[in-house]
Amino acid sequence: MPDSPRRRRLRASALLAALVLPVLGAGCGDRSGRATLTVLATSSMTEVLDEIGTLYHQENPAVRLRFAFGGTPEIADRLAEHEPADVLVTADAASMQEAGEYLAGPRRVIAHDALTIAVGPGNPRRVRDLRDLARPGLRVAVGAGTVPVGRYTRQVLSKAGVTVRWTSEEISARAVLDRIRSGEADAGLVFITDLRSAGIAASSVPIPADLNVTAAFPAAVVRDGDHAEAANAFVSWLLTAEAQRLFNKYGFVTPAAPQ
DSSP states (O other), X not given: OXXXXXXXXXXXXXXXXXXXHHHHHHHOHHHHTOEXXXXXXXXXXXXXXXXXXXXXXXXXXXXXXXXXXXXXXXXXXXXXXXXXXXXXXXXXXXXXXXXXXXXXXXXXXXXXXXXXXXXXXTOTTOOOSGGGGGXXXXXXXXXXXXXXXXXXXXXXXXXXXXXXXXXXXXXXXXXHHHHHHHTSOSEEEEEHHHHHHTGGGOEEEOOOGGGOOOEEEEEEEETTOXXXXXXXXXXXXXXXXXXXXXXXXXXOBOOSSOO
């Protein structure tokens, strides 16, 4: 039988339906009970959030977590460009405040940390304390003044009354640590948990408690995300005893009470 225009139109409609229906089904995560949450997070939480993602999915099989780690500028760019995201985790309250127009609901502190001086393996330049960071010829890397680790660093140096002529400013604590590990810097201030992640590739010089800071890591739900209910449930779960045990495992300090 000749292939009529009507038959060709019916076949085209059937093909279009076959292509479109799976896409529509994939987009209604909350309705089907399944969701993939995109979490924009500070790179300082890479290891702990990776393990948390695995555990959370085991306990909530309908929810998967996809993490995008980076420094504050990278995360801010993603939000400003309206890339799909459900949850934001930063390394200080100021970063959350800056992202306020993109967020919904409360900002909850999920962990605390502090700073340490990162140096090369075995401390070859014999850095003993914060005052040594002002030593002529010492290459010091710090976080930029617009990112959390940079703001904390300036607080610590101000408390100690030390003026440092750093040789580079980085977008995150992990970027500072990379400078130390590669030998491009002799010392730098990073989060204690970042230093732990370096293993034998870097050594640490402690900062006295009275000169240190308490770094707060808040989490919040992103406004207009596709899975608001699932995102709120995940952020609330980060404050449970189970989640806090994992934060402790990686060196973070448990908040005294939910924020």
